[in-house]
Amino acid sequence: MGGSGSRLSKELLAEYQVRGTRVPxxxxxxxxxxxxVPGREAERPRPPGGPLxxxxxxxxxxxxxxxxxxxxxxxxxxxxxxQEHRSMEESLQIRVSLEQILSLPELKANPFKERICxxxxxxxxxxxxxxxxxxxxxSVFSDTATPDIKSHYAFRIFDFDDDGTLNRxxxxxxxxxxxGQGEDTRLSASEMKQLIDNILEESDIDRDGTINLSEFQHxxxxxxxxxxxxKIVL
Amino acid sequence: xxxxxxxxxxxxxxSGAWPAPRGARTGPSLSSVLxxxxxxxxxxxxxxxVLPWGASREEEExxxxxxxxxxxxxxKELEQPVPSRELPWPMQARRAHRQSRARDxxxxxxxxxxxxxxxxxxxxxxxxxxxxxTVQPWAWTLKRxxxxxxxxTESYFSLLRFLLLLNVLASVLKACMTLLPTWLExxxxxxxGPDTSSPCGFYNPGPQxxxxxxxxxxxxLSGEGFLEWSPLFYGFYPPYRHLAVAxxxxxxxxxxLHLVLILNRSVSGLKQxxxxxxxALTSYSHRVFSAWDFGLRGxxxxxxxxxxxLYELQVELEEAAVRRQAAVRTLGQQAKVWSVRLLLNxxxxxxxxxxxxxxxxxxxxxxELQEMPLVQEMPLVKLGVDFLPSIFISGVNxxxxxxxxxxxxxxxxxxxxxxxxxxxxxxxLRLASLLVLLFSLWNQITCGGNxxxxxxxxxxxxxxxxxxxxTRLGQEMYKxxxxxxxxxxxxxxxxxxxxxxxxxxCPGALGRTVGTQEFQVPDEVLGxxxxxxxxxxxxxxxxxLPMLNTVKFLLLFYLKKFTLFFTCxxxxxxxxxxxxxxxxxxxxxxxxxxxxxPVLYSIFLIPPSKLCGPFRGQPSIWAKIPESIxxxxxxxxxxxxxxxxxxxxxxxLLISSLLMVYTLVLANSYGRLISELKRQIETEAxxxxxxxxxxxxxxSANGAL
Numbered sequence: 001m002g003g004s005g006s007r008l009s010k011e012l013l014a015e016y017q018v019r020g021t022r023v024p025x026x027x028x029x030x031x032x033x034x035x036x037v038p039g040r041e042a043e044r045p046r047p048p049g050g051p052l053x054x055x056x057x058x059x060x061x062x063x064x065x066x067x068x069x070x071x072x073x074x075x076x077x078x079x080x081x082x083q084e085h086r087s088m089e090e091s092l093q094i095r096v097s098l099e100q101i102l103s104l105p106e107l108k109a110n111p112f113k114e115r116i117c118x119x120x121x122x123x124x125x126x127x128x129x130x131x132x133x134x135x136x137x138x139s140v141f142s143d144t145a146t147p148d149i150k151s152h153y154a155f156r157i158f159d160f161d162d163d164g165t166l167n168r169x170x171x172x173x174x175x176x177x178x179x180g181q182g183e184d185t186r187l188s189a190s191e192m193k194q195l196i197d198n199i200l201e202e203s204d205i206d207r208d209g210t211i212n213l214s215e216f217q218h219x220x221x222x223x224x225x226x227x228x229x230x231k232i233v234l
Numbered sequence: 235x236x237x238x239x240x241x242x243x244x245x246x247x248x249s250g251a252w253p254a255p256r257g258a259r260t261g262p263s264l265s266s267v268l269x270x271x272x273x274x275x276x277x278x279x280x281x282x283x284v285l286p287w288g289a290s291r292e293e294e295e296x297x298x299x300x301x302x303x304x305x306x307x308x309x310k311e312l313e314q315p316v317p318s319r320e321l322p323w324p325m326q327a328r329r330a331h332r333q334s335r336a337r338d339x340x341x342x343x344x345x346x347x348x349x350x351x352x353x354x355x356x357x358x359x360x361x362x363x364x365x366x367x368t369v370q371p372w373a374w375t376l377k378r379x380x381x382x383x384x385x386x387t388e389s390y391f392s393l394l395r396f397l398l399l400l401n402v403l404a405s406v407l408k409a410c411m412t413l414l415p416t417w418l419e420x421x422x423x424x425x426x427g428p429d430t431s432s433p434c435g436f437y438n439p440g441p442q443x444x445x446x447x448x449x450x451x452x453x454x455l456s457g458e459g460f461l462e463w464s465p466l467f468y469g470f471y472p473p474y475r476h477l478a479v480a481x482x483x484x485x486x487x488x489x490x491l492h493l494v495l496i497l498n499r500s501v502s503g504l505k506q507x508x509x510x511x512x513x514a515l516t517s518y519s520h521r522v523f524s525a526w527d528f529g530l531r532g533x534x535x536x537x538x539x540x541x542x543x544l545y546e547l548q549v550e551l552e553e554a555a556v557r558r559q560a561a562v563r564t565l566g567q568q569a570k571v572w573s574v575r576l577l578l579n580x581x582x583x584x585x586x587x588x589x590x591x592x593x594x595x596x597x598x599x600x601x602e603l604q605e606m607p608l609v610q611e612m613p614l615v616k617l618g619v620d621f622l623p624s625i626f627i628s629g630v631n632x633x634x635x636x637x638x639x640x641x642x643x644x645x646x647x648x649x650x651x652x653x654x655x656x657x658x659x660x661x662x663l664r665l666a667s668l669l670v671l672l673f674s675l676w677n678q679i680t681c682g683g684n685x686x687x688x689x690x691x692x693x694x695x696x697x698x699x700x701x702x703x704x705t706r707l708g709q710e711m712y713k714x715x716x717x718x719x720x721x722x723x724x725x726x727x728x729x730x731x732x733x734x735x736x737x738x739x740c741p742g743a744l745g746r747t748v749g750t751q752e753f754q755v756p757d758e759v760l761g762x763x764x765x766x767x768x769x770x771x772x773x774x775x776x777x778x779l780p781m782l783n784t785v786k787f788l789l790l791f792y793l794k795k796f797t798l799f800f801t802c803x804x805x806x807x808x809x810x811x812x813x814x815x816x817x818x819x820x821x822x823x824x825x826x827x828x829x830x831x832p833v834l835y836s837i838f839l840i841p842p843s844k845l846c847g848p849f850r851g852q853p854s855i856w857a858k859i860p861e862s863i864x865x866x867x868x869x870x871x872x873x874x875x876x877x878x879x880x881x882x883x884x885x886x887l888l889i890s891s892l893l894m895v896y897t898l899v900l901a902n903s904y905g906r907l908i909s910e911l912k913r914q915i916e917t918e919a920x921x922x923x924x925x926x927x928x929x930x931x932x933x934s935a936n937g938a939l
Contacts, residue, residue, distance in 0.1 A: 179544035206919025226524035
């Protein structure tokens with residue numbers, strides 16, 4: 001994790017130095033920090049303008065985000081960190097707990113917020129997000145992400161018990177999230193049963209009682225509204 | 235072990251009756267057997283070095299082998315070269331994948347210049363796309379609107395932006411093809427004096443004597459007075475030969491360009507809608523799976539959205555029940571429902587008829603009223619009379635749609651059907667009232683189509699009342715455009731803002747309900763399309779109309795944005811982005827078609843004014859084109875005339891019908907292939923589950939022994 005973290009910082013900073021643009025707050029400390037570590041100077045990446053080096057991957061190659069979006073994401077991520085951890089190196093390695101991520105206004109009110117964080121977390125306990133995880137999240141929810149990858153993650157988010165298929169419990173939990181959890185806002189049991197029966201009737205092509213990923217993607221591919229609604233913008 | 239699931243062949247009877255025995259950890263449960271299938275394993279694979287989906291923490295210790303198996307199963311997936319960022323893996327795994335791919339490339343000798351250039355090309359393409367994305371105006375604003383108010387509202391603004399683009403293009407073309415040639419051939423001549431006499435009467439648009447400031451203002455609003463003989467209107471343009479051809483061509487070029495752009499825009503919407511073939515079949519799944527707008531933020535909006543979804547689902551379920559009931563309705567009930575519908579439709583027709591008659595009357599009355607001395611004396615009344623048709627059209631469009639909304643639920647249709655009816659009636663009202671206005675003007679210009687009538691005999695048009703009828707048409711459209719903008723402003727300033735402010739002052743439930751205003755996407759979009767149709771009709775007679783419309787739409791964009799953020803809450807149900815993307819371009823096309831009719835009619839059939847405009851002296855406006863073709867070299871002439879003959883048209887028709895048949899056959903065969911494959915999937919899944927059940931049954935039997 002450490003190795004990838006330092007490469008990431010170099011990428012971010014290299015972009016900055018070559019661009020020569022205004023360097024906002026935390027990122028300005030980057031070059032000073034790097035010059036403090038003399039060993040690193042040697043393997044400094046060549047600027048993007050030069051000949052392409054196949055061992056260097058811009059974050060844009062790995063995500064669907066533009067440079068500006070990545071930088072904005074980094075700034076927002078740093079705001080979640082305590083003051084003393086906001087340096088470049090640290091911000092790329094530290095993990096932010098679920099509660100802090102959920103306090104972001106973009107996620108705060110979302111009924112699927114816990115699921116989203118769980119799906120994108122790579123920590124063993126699935127309870128915290130690193131900057132890379134955060135970028136993953138934004139990449140999938142960005143405008144330019146392919147419908148395939150969007151529907152894949154939507155499936156993961158809706159698969160509440162993480163068992164790889166959407167069964168009746170998953171569906172009812174999903175519907176409850178959509179309509180609100182309160183007693184008065186829920187569908188009645190009979191309505192719920194009717195609804196889930198209808199959904200399975202439509203989507204469960206192989207009639208095994210659950211919706212698997214390919215069935216889900218098949219349905220979603222025919223839903224014109226999905227790509228426009230599966231978006232989060234910072 | 236006896237608790238383990240047994241083979242239940244009867245479980246196949248109904249969907250969803252399948253008991254999914256999760257959590258039965260004691261033996262090889264059916265779900266665990268199914269989970270170990272290679273296909274399932276592939277789906278659960280999350281890339282190298284990451285636990286697959288569904289591997290819980292307790293399993294981690296013995297998960298090593300599991301991961302191995304899963305990785306092997308997923309190898310197949312990796313054989314196709316997928317760009318790293320399109321893999322549904324965490325960043326770490328994607329980076330590893332990217333590295334290994336790069337290494338492979340190096341091993342395969344990617345140092346060759348070819349691969350190098352391919353990489354370069356791809357990068358620069360991506361950069362270009364990124365640049366283009368940033369060039370798009372208001373991309374950020376649109377995103378923010380989408381985030382806060384949902385995709386439906388966002389699509390209104392993107393439509394507005396699209397229309398703005400159309401208008402900017404049209405303005406540029408108009409400037410290049412009409413304004414430039416006018417001044418290239420020397421300063422245009424002034425207005426004809428009162429003493430010029432001809433068999434077609436006289437035309438004297440110039441203002442007489444000293445003009446007061448209010449008169450100036452009223453002229454500005456009605457397009458008369460000093461504006462009448464200005465580049466704004468058709469009459470001003472001098473009869474230069476090149477100008478006339480360019481003037482006529484600009485209309486066709488703009489029309490074609492707009493047609494292509496609109497088609498291009500609606501194609502994507504059309505594709506999606508066709509993909510969702512038989513929408514009734516998957517409506518529940520769509521309602522649930524793509525219901526949530528993940529961009530929504532703010533507790534209030536989220537709660538509102540949840541309520542909307544709940545309501546929508548309940549209505550949908552109820553509707554299904556109603557539909558089932560309707561299927562078993564008795565003959566008497568059926569008759570009752572239909573008679574109610576018939577009565578209501580008659581009512582609607584009566585309302586529409588009254589509205590159209592009002593518009594027709596207003597247009598006719600304008601001319602008569604203007605002659606009255608009382609009106610002549612008071613400029614304010616004169617202005618009111620000038621705007622009478624616009625006032626009637628706007629008033630009708632303001633009053634009738636709510637009435638339609640009231641009528642719709644009484645008809646006993648399902649809710650989704652009701653929306654369609656309301657929309658169709660509103661569109662009809664909007665566009666038809668414009669047509670009625672045009673018809674009424676046509677009636678005046680051509681003396682009701684009677685070329686032998688006394689007023690029209692000499693010149694082919696009513697030269698006494700309308701010495702320059704093209705300018706008059708342009709003025710009508712100019713007034714419509716202006717009045718539309720003013721009415722929009724008035725509604726915003728006098729109704730929406732006070733309502734918001736007053737209701738903000740009085741707390742409680744009443745204040746909240748009255749103060750909550752929704753951004754009505756369909757109404758607003760129809761307003762836009764109506765405005766654009768007016769511009770299409772008018773741009774031949776008033777060449778600068780696209781420019782004015784550009785300014786208007788620009789203003790509208792900011793005003794609507796401001797109202798949206800200041801007064802509105804998210805739009806409610808029914809208007810999904812897909813509807814807007816598909817249905818509204820269709821209406822836009824309808825508007826373009828409708829506007830083409832009067833423009834083409836006046837170009838081909840009505841004789842142009844003898845005293846004004848670039849086409850004076852021609853038998854019809856179109857006659858200019860054959861005339862200028864006859865000045866071209868012989869070969870070009872022959873070619874152009876050949877394009878108009880049957881020898882060219884018939885083969886073209888044949889070829890296009892052949893292509894169409896081919897496409898239809900292709901589509902048909904694809905459809906058959908799809909249903910074939912679907913059946914295959916079903917049998918395969920049945921086989922799979924059957925075998926898994928046998929395996930479970932056998933192993934549990936072994937365990938029992």
